Amino acid sequence: MRAEVAASWHRSAAAGVPADEATAPITLGDGDLRSVRAQHPLARVFPLLDDVLGQAARDCDATMAVADEAGQLLWVCGSGAALRRAESIGFVEGSNWDERLAGTNAPGLALRLDQPSSVVRGEHFRHAVRGWSCAAAPIHDPASSRLLGVLDVTGGDEIVVPQTMALVRATVRLAEAELARDRLVARDPAEHPGRPAVRIEALGRNDALLSVDDDRGHTGRMRLSPRHSELVLLLASAPRGLSGDELSVLVYEDEGGSSTLRAELNRLRHLLGETFFGSRPYRLLSEVSGDWLAVEALLASGDVAGAVRAFRGPLLPRSNAPGVVRLREALTAQLRAAVLHAGQPDLMSSWTRSAWGADDYEMWTRQRDLLPPGSPLWALASGQLARLDDEFAG
Structure with missing residues (x-):
């Protein structure tokens, strides 16, 4: 058995997925399904997906499915015969194929690994699915790289070929290109008032990704070093600028880094240029946006669901710079508190499904308490709490 499949089997078993369960759980009823589909960014490109891959699936008596980032099937299409067969394993709109609920499968594995994945017949964890094969690939927001969902094709032996x-x-790739084109067409000129612009992506990344636009037709993207990532993030969080001494305190865990800091700032100025970088005090001379700032804004507006979707992970997770640690812990704590306060099991599920929330005992407990005992998510929460109890006891 392939290593990634074996690892998925272990995760499925640890989550308490019954291997003899006939169907996948339904986590979106009809009303919720319509609402989620209408608001999901992939709704814009579903006609394209259906025209290209959906038609190919119908031609070979298979099914095509589009799932959201939680593994919930939002659209399933195929020939009538294929759809009827898929119903027998619960491969229907509204069902959830997160591997922790449905066992090892291609959509769930693609979401877990964030990479194209295939699962062939006996590699499936549940017995009922072992007559099927599937191939899936994640779909990302072309601007932010955020995971939007997964595209899957499921069928019989005809799926087990490289061409699939x-x-x-x-x-x-076609769908992501279409999303990027839409963003360019819809861009509001008022958002670009004649000033250079910088966008920083630092959530869930150890090195920030910087996008620059000098408002004269020159754009570019660059991956910053860990130290430059820290400096840019701290300057972006202080619009009025910071002195060298202030930056030194925020960057270094102990004293004595001032000479090194000056050298790093000089290199950063050379990298960005005078259009974007100023001194006395050190500051960014541009319109600044950042993925963590977007999460803060969403929380401030009360859009907790939007903040959860936009949060791709802790801010520069490996940084030990005191200023970054403070920002990272504050944002994570603020988002976590908002999710708990919202009292919505789906938001809590998004949190506990993540690497940073998988061991959050309070969140699992609150999620379980809000769910009906018959819900598959209730069983998942109970199983995870039992796992954590065992680990704490050990």
């Missing part, structure tokens, strides 16, 4: 995965991946 190639077609799935090509269709994903």
Whole structure:
């Protein structure tokens, strides 16, 4: 058995997925399904996905499915016969194929690994699915790289050929290109008032990704070093600028880093240029946006669901710079508190599904308490609490 499949089996078993369960759980009823589909960014490109991959699936008596980032199938299409067969394993709209609920499968594995994945017949964790094969690839927001969902094709032996995965991946690229085109067409000129602009992506990344636009037709993207990532993030969080001494305190855990800091700032100034970087005090001379700032804004507006979707992980997670640690812990704590206060099991599920929330005992407990005992998510929460109890006891 392939290593990634074996690891998925272990995760499925640890989550308490019954191998003899016939169908996947339904986590979106009809009303919720319509609402989630209408608001999901992939709704814009579903006609394209259906035209390209959906038609190919119908031609070979297979099914095509589009799931959201939680593993919930938002759209399932295929020939009538294929759809009827898929119903027998619960491969229907509204069902959840997160591997912790449905066992090892291609959509769940693609979401877990954030990479194209295939699962062939006996590699499935549940017995009922072992007559099927599937190939899936994740779909990302072209601007933020945020995971939006997954595209899957499921069928019989005809799926187990290299051309299937190639077609799935090509269709994903078409969809992402269409999303990027829409963003360019819809961009509001008022958002670009004649000043240079900088966008920083630092959530869930150890090195920030910087996008720059000098408002004269020159744009670019660059991956910053860990130290430059810290400096840019701290300057972006202090619009009025920071002195060298203030930066030194925020960057270094002990004293004595001032000479090194000056050298790093000089290199950063050379990298960004005078259009974007100023001194006395040190500051960014541009319109600044950042993915963590967007999360803060969403929380401030009360859009907890939007903040959860935008939060791709802790801020520069490996940084030990005191100023970054303070920002990281504050944002994570603020988001966590908002999720708990919102009292919505789906938001809590998004939190506990993540690497940073998987061991959050309070969140699992609150999630379980809000769910009906018959819900598959209730069983998942109970199983995870039992796991944590065992680990704490050990």
